[in-house]
Amino acid sequence: MRDFTVKKNIELLQEQKLHYIIPIHRNNKIINFSPLEKAAFKKTVKTYFAYQDRIIWHYEYQREGQNIVTFLGEKLRVKEESDYLLRIQKYPETHSEDRYYDKLHSFGTLSIVYDLEGSPTSKQLYEAYKQRNEIEVMFDSYKNFLAADKTFMQDRHVLEGWLMANFIAMIAYYKLFWRLKEAKLLSHYAPKDIIELSKSIYQMKINGQWHCSEITEKTKTLFKKIKIDYLK
Structure with a gap:
């Protein structure tokens, strides 16, 4: 060569x-x-x-x-x-x-x-x-998607808590990656796509009872494939 x-x-x-x-x-x-x-x-x-x-x-x-x-x-x-x-x-x-x-x-x-x-x-x-660029993608997500590359914390204990929260967020992000990979959906979705879909799902209280927001059948099917159940 x-x-x-x-x-x-x-x-x-x-x-x-x-x-x-x-x-x-x-x-x-x-x-x-x-x-x-x-x-x-x-x-x-x-x-x-x-x-x-x-x-x-x-x-x-x-x-x-x-x-x-x-x-x-x-x-x-x-x-x-x-x-x-x-x-x-x-x-x-x-x-x-x-x-x-x-x-x-x-x-x-x-x-x-x-x-x-x-x-x-x-x-x-x-x-x-x-x-190959999983590491680069994770750092990019850390900086741009989670906006966790800057801190204005001045208290040591608060800073440690902030770092721990970001660390847990990255673990969750990577778990989403692997669930998509196991379901062979990486060619269609990225972890941030699942997070964006999740933002539209929430609980609301009506007449003293909690109700889940409407979820499309397409989203339900997707979440089922990656073993995420927001209805529980």
Whole structure:
């Protein structure tokens, strides 16, 4: 493989008899972009799956003794194309129309080389790779979703309580992640989606009796799949 870093990493993993999924830089010559260079590439590829309400096209092949899969996300491709075209005017020294056309077939792609037991499907490989950033996602959720990266506490005991509350919140968030994973729903929902749905469920007191707010059948079915019962 021409990318020395990837090749060296693979050699080390193979020496230790370890399995791996490794992304490949788009400029690596081992990647076969020829199917995407065709005008009607979808008729050639014909294989796709849904991931978090996005369609991912993919095709598998072998080069230099390695198993490779190239994925294409349409939404990502459109975004990257637009971003590059906008940068031509801002950064003409590093971006140009010629370079744009050179990169056109690689926008929105992800190529991985892998060695795993069994015969994983392309979707399983894609989902496994996407899970690599679980730590980053958790930190992002901690900072942005839970807004727990800043504290103005000045009392030591209050600060310790604040940290403990955030720690428990992160445990709950991660449990949601695993329930979605076990139910094979990660391609459709993220933990924050479940939290947002939960915000609309509450108890109200009417004439001295507590009543649960209305829950749609779709939400009930979803919660049942991930073993959450708000009706108890």
